[in-house]
Amino acid sequence: MIQLVDVTKTFDRFPAVNGATMTVPKGVIYGLLGPNGAGKTTLLKLMAGILRQDRGTIVIDGEEVWENTNVKQRLLFLPDFVYFFPHTTIRQMADFYEQVYPSFSRERFVELQEAFSLDLDKKIQQFSKGMQRQAAFWLAFSVQPDVLIMDEPLDGLDAFVRRHVKQLLIDEVVEREMTIVISSHNLRELEDLCGIVGLMERGTVRLERDLDELRAGMHKLQLAFRDGFPSELVERLDIVHREERGSIVLLVVRGEKRRIEETVRAFHPLILDVLPLSLEEIFMYEIGRGAHV
CATH class of the missing domain: 3.30.70 (Alpha-Beta Plaits)
Structure with missing residues (x-):
């Protein structure tokens, strides 16, 4: 379970996140919605321990996230713009991920090779945006994290790959009870995936509700x-x-x-x-x- 209580983060006196409180139960796909500038990306980075909050608490399974190696080894963040070390291949990045994440599975990595059909030894920077996104998902699924936090994750994927990735995400939740938090501009995509949605505006989470209850x-x-x-x-x-x-x-x-x-x-x-x-x-x-x- 992910819990944020009264979380605030300020940049140059501007409160990008302002007293946000939210709860993400274990084994669900949680969709974070909000207009541009609502603070969604900042909140996701705080949740992932990339940024440190000025005030409030952020815990995953009862443990503080900031500078907590134990938590971060079980958590993976996919940003809007995926990043890889310069001039590296997928094979080299897999070697790196294996060193960083104890849960990285070589068996799973090989199994997913057929699904993504990318050249293991081609420099990732030479791939298209959509193919780089596929590489990021391939590595993420191979890590088998307990918590996956994603910012605009399906952007740039073609319809076939998008459908396949969405099914993989659902399978991970069903089979391993992975907890997923996802922010996207494509509300139709979230509607297909999410069980719970949180609505963010002006730095705070205005409401969070089961999607069926929200519709009802x-x-x-x-x-x-x-x-x-x-x-x-x-x-x-x-x-x-x-x-x-x-x-x-x-x-x-x-x-x-x-x-x-x-x-x-x-x-x-x-x-x-x-x-x-x-x-x-x-x-x-x-x-x-x-x-x-």
Whole structure:
């Protein structure tokens, strides 16, 4: 389990992370969402022990992360821009990882060679961006970490490789109870992968919730009434967004689905459709402004 309590990190008096608290249970895929500048990358680096917090605590399985070799040998961080030593090959990087991580498995490394189909002896810097990302995943899966923290990990991968990597991530969680924290601009990708999401804004984690619970707590309604939209309904619903398209009213409403439907039916609508909300839509309405992840 990963636990952050009241974590703050300031750069030149600017609080990139400001009192963030979050909990990542063991063996889940946790998606970290937020607009640009919310502090997601800084928070991930703090979690990985790359940066040291100014205030607050960060523990993994009860141990502080900062300068803790025992924790860091069981943790791997994949940054937005992957880095390899200059002029090295995948084979040479595998030798290095084997020295650093006791959990590195040569058997797993050889097994994954077929999956990634990269030249072991070609300099990694000569690979395309997507192939370098594949090399990073190959090495990461070979390490078999207990905790994998990733910032925009699927960027640059083609559709086939992306699907394969996502399946490998799911397999690691199911088979080894690996804990994964992932931040991505592609909310559709997170929707496919994550069981829990955290919503970050202005340096703090505003909410974290099981994805199914998050979906169950917000609904999109398509409505029409004989004599126009009843004003009383506004007072009875927790309306997040309202839009009118001719005689059709589109509402995004917080609450329990059954109670919302009962409330609306009391006003005898001509049309009452409950439509699914995507993770991207939920994100936009929770943030409450037109920000981009």
